[in-house]
Amino acid sequence: MSQPLIIAVPKGRILAEVMPLFARAGIHPEPAFSDEASRALRFATDRADIGLIRVRAFDVATFVAHGAAQIGVVGSDVLMEFDYSELYAPVDLDIGHCRLSVAEPADMAAKDDPRSWSHVRVATKYPNVTRRHFEARGVQAECVKLNGAMEIAPVLGLSNRIVDLVSSGRTLAENGLVEVERIADVSARLIVNRAAFKTRAAQVLPLIEAFRAAVERKSAA
Numbered sequence: 001m002s003q004p005l006i007i008a009v010p011k012g013r014i015l016a017e018v019m020p021l022f023a024r025a026g027i028h029p030e031p032a033f034s035d036e037a038s039r040a041l042r043f044a045t046d047r048a049d050i051g052l053i054r055v056r057a058f059d060v061a062t063f064v065a066h067g068a069a070q071i072g073v074v075g076s077d078v079l080m081e082f083d084y085s086e087l088y089a090p091v092d093l094d095i096g097h098c099r100l101s102v103a104e105p106a107d108m109a110a111k112d113d114p115r116s117w118s119h120v121r122v123a124t125k126y127p128n129v130t131r132r133h134f135e136a137r138g139v140q141a142e143c144v145k146l147n148g149a150m151e152i153a154p155v156l157g158l159s160n161r162i163v164d165l166v167s168s169g170r171t172l173a174e175n176g177l178v179e180v181e182r183i184a185d186v187s188a189r190l191i192v193n194r195a196a197f198k199t200r201a202a203q204v205l206p207l208i209e210a211f212r213a214a215v216e217r218k219s220a221a
């Protein structure tokens, strides 16, 4: 038999939504996979031809782009940030919905007009997306790279604005911030390494179809 395909899945918040999707696609991981306390990184499934690895959300794209895993599940926010040409994203999985937005302190927003900006200092986990977004409208963005807790940066003077994911808006509100511009809507995608897509088509294509059908079954339910 050929080598098992490796699917990279992000730990953290998407995992809970990924599990039912995998079940609908006919893939059942060993129990330790959904146990966040487990220290294992690699997991078997009930299919001998499919193994899973559980890695950080931003690293899923890197593992798949370099061919260390052939398939992955990752937010479109991560794909936008890395822009890897080695990745093909054939299926929108309709999970992990949120948006990537610019936010600033509420008192600043009350007197602010985004059309007047020429230079902004932004704390973000997404410096590439942020620079591209502002460049497209003639604004120079100076980015301070953080890996989390962006919302605390403005009040401490680290930046005057942030670019981060927003879902309910609760994190912004509890930190005195308001959303002033939406950069993109985000959802999780199935990604495939382009080389594996060609060289292992017999294994990869049925799996893409299984995930497509799993998403359709969910929206029909």
Ligand SMILES: Nc1ncnc2c1ncn2[C@@H]1O[C@H](COP(=O)(O)OP(=O)(O)OP(=O)(O)O)[C@@H](O)[C@H]1O
Residues within 6 Å of the ligand: 010, 011, 012, 013, 014, 055, 056, 057, 058, 074, 075, 076, 077, 078, 096, 097, 098, 147, 148, 165, 166, 167, 168, 186, 187, 188
């Ligand atoms: N509030 C949210 N609502 C819905 N989806 C979200 C939300 N925040 C993040 N996501 C999606 O989940 C992915 C992983 O986010 P998560 O917050 O679990 O990562 P993280 O904890 O920052 O990851 P890590 O600690 O591994 O760097 C994001 O890339 C995004 O696509």
Ligand SMILES: O=P(O)(O)OC[C@H]1O[C@H](OP(=O)(O)OP(=O)(O)O)[C@H](O)[C@@H]1O
Residues within 6 Å of the ligand: 013, 148, 149, 164, 165, 166, 167, 168, 169, 170, 171, 172
């Ligand atoms: O609009 P809300 O519903 O409040 O969601 C937005 C928050 O969710 C994400 O963080 P997460 O909770 O994943 O924690 P993190 O800072 O560890 O990434 C994101 O970075 C925001 O901080």
